[in-house]
Amino acid sequence: MDYTRHHLPPPTRRLSTEGGPVIDRTIPLLPPALEIDEHNFFDNSDPPEYLEDLIKETEEFVKFHNGRRIALVTSGGTTVPLENQTVRFIDNFSAGTRGATSAEYFLENNYAVIFLHRQFSLQPYSRHYSHATNCFLDYMEEQDGKVVVGPKYQAEMISVLRKYQAAKDKNLLLLLPFTTIVQYLHTLRAVSEALQPAGCRALFYLAAAVSDFFVPPSRISEHKIQSKAGGNQLKMDLDPVPKFLTRLVDKWAPSAMIISFKLETDSTILLSKAHQALERYSHQLVIGNLLQTRKYEVVFVEPNSPEFWIRLSDRQAKDQVEVESLIIPAVIERHNAWIKKSDEMAKDS
């Protein structure tokens, strides 16, 4: 398996005609308007064409790590295309920091990690360099006709590079990409099913910012929506994205521990929204966070337990400690308990 390979999602593949016809006539005619819910979503949307490759890689990865714990970390925002030949789309704010950072701490704690991420969002290890204010070339110097990394970057980079190489050499990190909400949901289902052999050793850490609303395939515009001189309003009706967490908990990954995230901007509703999600989906943990303070504090909401806040101290905030370095150990503690309970139930039955 080529560890560094990126699967280019369809937008890139489909739109580049490489000298082919100007208009892509291969896109099928659209079905009539239809209400999309969780029962018919997968029948009424096309899986990404590269999905079979991803499934195969995931199956091999799960087999390779037989007995080891595996975290599926989702990361970055899904997009909602407003046109079929996509010029415009609705996006969710997410650089992928939470997911990429968390993945590193899972790896440090001997988990294998499947990183299901928005293409070009931050990735474990390379995140330290890719969205930095420095551009790639600012790290480089010329010495005797060769490109070298500047001396002041050596110390940190050697440490990051070693961790990255170790993860690579041990085949501990599988990178799977998505761009649109439809790609994300198809891939999440397929990967969850491929993860079933890992049973309770699988941990779902759903940090991706998933769209709540989308334009169903039957209503999507084929071409770029036109604006008119003098201009009319653009009216858009978006449908709610079907909620799939119940399916994930009950059917796709019945033995795994499942953690979802709840991001809000209004502090007065954060806790109630987190509790609502927990009751609705009956999974193991909701991690609540506010957009404004997400790098400093989160709250764990879980069944039969008081709310548990994880906060950086002033000292830690000043020292730029990553809050994920506190979150992941607390998550692993709960995964320990989940595995213990699952193993005991298996023995009893």
Next chain:
Amino acid sequence: MDYTRHHLPPPTRRLSTEGGPVIDRTIPLLPPALEIDEHNFFDNSDPPEYLEDLIKETEEFVKFHNGRRIALVTSGGTTVPLENQTVRFIDNFSAGTRGATSAEYFLENNYAVIFLHRQFSLQPYSRHYSHATNCFLDYMEEQDGKVVVGPKYQAEMISVLRKYQAAKDKNLLLLLPFTTIVQYLHTLRAVSEALQPAGCRALFYLAAAVSDFFVPPSRISEHKIQSKAGGNQLKMDLDPVPKFLTRLVDKWAPSAMIISFKLETDSTILLSKAHQALERYSHQLVIGNLLQTRKYEVVFVEPNSPEFWIRLSDRQAKDQVEVESLIIPAVIERHNAWIKKSDEMAKDS
């Protein structure tokens, strides 16, 4: 001037409370609903807080390059926030390839370049590495305890690094960022005015993908729009973004040569839309392109001239020649004529 400094646009700055209050009460109450047009847009939207810094840097840059030609290249897509504390936004498809690539060819032709770009989109020179399928760390190896660039990347990277260093050493490239449509328009106006001393030596190469519709400040939602279980539709009414090209041509940059882009997905309307834009704004050149073939061909639409197609030959396409290497010389030819004409008119008057 710190060449590599990125100005972080407000979304990042404003949302990070750095230990402050959870909800930002400093955002003022919003004015009543109001139709936004090109006459009141700037009065009814806040300029980015970092704008003064950008103006100062641009003024210094223009002064420094007194007598030299300056290209203002805009690049990447603008966003339309759907909420004030932005979780969701509408985005335009654009990695910034056209702008970043074109900027390099302007620099090779002795232009100074102001690169007004979407934050984190592709940049001149670093574009060869930043959105590559390789991650940053894949270029690196450890040798004797030091991080070095792998031998197989040396030849290309030294050539890119030298060009980048030369641009940097000669202060030929000014990087100015934007994220939202409002930031973009405020910055474009301010930078255009700061460019006036360059007169006809200034060239506007407006390759950014600018939103056609936006949510005016008076209707924007303060917090994350809530989805409901069982789910209602989300109805969004977007207003047309006022067209500013007339203002740019007449008031902000009356002596400069101005080039706009027209991107379509439907080949049957590309030419008519390009001609429409040219008639409407009375500027010098519209470069038309189709999303599907934009890397292989573009069409120049200009007053009193037949349409002029620039196309890669099959051989060039196979050799991965960049179409911008053909576009920029053709643009510069027209800029030569524009300067000659302007200088003659100045002599006559």
